[in-house]
Amino acid sequence: MKPAELTDQSQELNQITDIALLEAAGMISTLCPQEVQVSAVSAQVTTIKQLPSLLDKSSLDWVAISQRLNGFVEGHAIYFISDENSRSLVRGILEEATRLRELSEMEEEALSEVGNIIINSCLSSYSQILKGVIGTQLPLLSRGHTDQLLAVFCDEEKASELFVIELNVCIKRQNLECYLLWTRLPWLGPV
């Protein structure tokens, strides 16, 4: 099944997403010396099987900052970023010169906060549209291959579709590809 593009009804969602990402970028920028820009590149619905084809194929290892949703919507919101980009993002924000292949615990915590800011900003905006509160738990950082990571979240929820927003995070003239994944699509009609 091909990824379905958002209907016109969801255009409002796009706009709100853009605003939320703008606010998230603003918040992140207050926490680091340089400006960070976060923007949505595309948004689409896809299946779990098709998701790998949408992602950056040069990366095998991914990092997922996931927050369990509760309240009006349940499921997971996942900030999905490749291992390499995650290092670039964190070290770009923290201005770390190290080129260690693994993030330290502190760096992972910082990365989690970044994902947390982006997710919370979107959820805060979405709750206004849905006129209902979507609560989250604290972010959880996981690592692994795509299917491994998705299997954890999607099997748990028996989700077969995902709402994927491709993001571009620009920091220090570096454009980093990352994604927001939503395992529940309460605002979309049947595919």
Place this chain on the structure above:
Amino acid sequence: MKENIPQKLERLVTDASVFDAMNAGLVVLNHKGEVAVWNKWMVEYSFIEREAVLGHRFADVFQGLNKRIQQAIQFALSKNLSSILSARLHSAELPLYRSKQDFRLNKRIHHSISVTPVELKDNDWCMIQIRDLTEGDLHEQSLKKTTLELESMASRAREQESQLQTILNNTLDAIVILNRLGRISGFYLSAQQMFGYSEYEILGKPLSVLFPAPFNRRFDLLISQNKNGKPLKFIEQVKSLKSGGELFYSDVAINTIFEDEELQYIVTIKDITERQLAQEALYREKEQAQVTLSSIADGVITTDIIGQINFLNPAAMKLTGYSHEELINQRLDRVITIQSERKNLPVFECISTGQQVDSISGDVLIDKNGNRLVIHQVASPIHNQVGDTVGAVMIFRDVSKSHRLASRLSWQASHDELTQLVNRREFERELDQVIDKARNEGSEHCLCFMDLDKFKVVNDTCGHVAGDELLRQLADIFRTQIRGADTLARLGGDEFAVILNKCALGPAVNVAEEIRAAVEDFRFGWGGQSFQIGVSIGLVMIDATSTDLEDVFKAADSACYAAKEAGRNRVHIYSQDDKEISQRRGEAQWVVRIQNALENNRFQLHYQPIVPLNRAENDSVHYEILIRMIGEQGETVPPGAFIPSAERYQLMAKIDTWVIEHLFAWMDQHWDFSGQDVFAINLSGQSLADDNLLYRVKQLLDHHQIPPDRICFEITETSAISNLSQAQLFIDELKQIGCRFALDDFGSGLSSFAYLKSLAVDYLKIDGAFVKDMAVDPIDRAMVESIHNIGSVLRLKTIAEFVEDDEILKALNEVGVDYAQGYGVARPKALPTDGSALFSC
């Protein structure tokens, strides 16, 4: 924050002890954002008692919270969203301290914050959890720092490795690495390019593949013998072998190193082909320079900046007479003596000025043996690369021969080769200086012109060789009579001159007289004959009133001529009032008049009878033809007025020709040739030498049909002697056709009789000087008798001139002279053009 606190804390809120046991900060805010729980950890770390914060808004407890915390609290209270604030992004955000000291120092802890919503009492409360990550953070920072350093070291090592690789691959020299077994383990780019092998082809092979025999065996042996891995150092120039078989010269160096305790050899090979070629070229150039310097005839000496000799070629040694050892490292001026007008030697002047210096002509080098060499030398500076003078090179050559030659040429240009006396040109130059000196200093000098009296007699009688020898001997005589300061010259021919330097008139006359007497006493012997010569001297003073060279010359020449005219063998002093001089000067004016008269036929023929004294023998009457000039105003000009000028300016031949032409024409027109009368025509010495005249005479005789025996040419004794060969030729040619000849003024010469034999004359005209007083002077009578007797012996008729009265006639008759001529016989008259007869008395 890994664990989640249960949301329902209602029960736990009232029991703070649970929260106090936590090793982390816990703050619970109610829905209003007011502190409901402030655990012990918070009390300890914030130094704020519980009672102080409970019921107060968190934002009031900690004023100045950043937007993120505010948002997180707000998200938790109103939107049910959980937030995490990482320690890295919020380092020491809250004023929490580990100790009082830290509190005083404001040394906050590094902490992370998590804000989670809790539902409590049906309201959305939030829970703030704070973890102290100071140690962990510091530890992590330390680890990162170490990691960074390690990374940096690794990066530097990689960079160095890369640089090394770059260096090794970009050296000009080939670098080859050998393992301990001598096998090639590294073959960098330069080596690949030098030898033509790729790394793939050469790795693992022994070093010897790069060198031909015997070098290859040397290397193998060298390495094989170094099994103990001792430090090895090998530097040599060997031939290397490229992959294509080409050999080239190289410098090879082998060093040993230890890499990770493993022995390796580093071989550096430098292609020195270019250097070798350059060295060979340099050697050849040096050799060529050496050979050139050694073979050139010029001496070359180089010095350093202080004039110390540091090089000299064989020619320099030969010219100076010194050996290499005697000159090298010595100061030039201390070993070699050069006399020069220059104050300093050219070498030192050159070093001082940095410019090339040429020698002045005439520099003399005194060699080791004291020999004097005239040299020409040039000194040029030697500069270093920046242009500073660091020495000089002196090039010199022996120009003694050419100097002598130049001196000789200069001498020859100013001297007469025959007599070794100063020549005319040099004499004039010196005379010019003397005249300047006289004018400027007011000094007095004397110029003497000396003209030999009888030089032509010797020259014509004995030949030019005798004449040259006579001149040499007379020059020697002149030398003995003058001082060293005086200048004696031969002007040309038989003319001499002397400048008596700073000499007054009196002493000058004495010197001139002594010269004259010396010449008079001198006898020149040649071919068994002895000749007395004589000299006529003209003397002129040079003083402040002298004008210029030309005038002084003319004056001396005039005085000399006057001496000649006065009878020769005498000294004549030039005087402004001298009539003779005046007349001499006036002669030049006659030239124009004579030429004019010739062009306009303003000459007139006169005649004077020469009558035989013994009519009984029916001797024919002679008529001597005389010439008169008709002046511009129609006046008659006697020959004495213009003949001397005509003679002086070579016009006599023209005059004589005119006479002959016009006489023959008159004879053709007016004479009947019935008698035996003879017309006597005077011929000058110049005419005798004129070949055209001889031809002309014959032509005219033929044209006018005049019997040659009616013509008698009168030649003076003097002119005959002066032009003896020409006279002989002239006489012989015309006598062959019948003309007659008379020797005029016979007896006035000093060696007259010697010439009579060689001249086929018919008549002797006795010099009037002997005749005019013969009636009263027995000596003169004796002379007349003598001359007549000689003539008689030679079968010559004699003619007496200057017969002025009957007594002379009587005396002549008594002597037996054949003819008489003079005013006592008949005065000259013009040749008649009206056909009337000639008067014969």
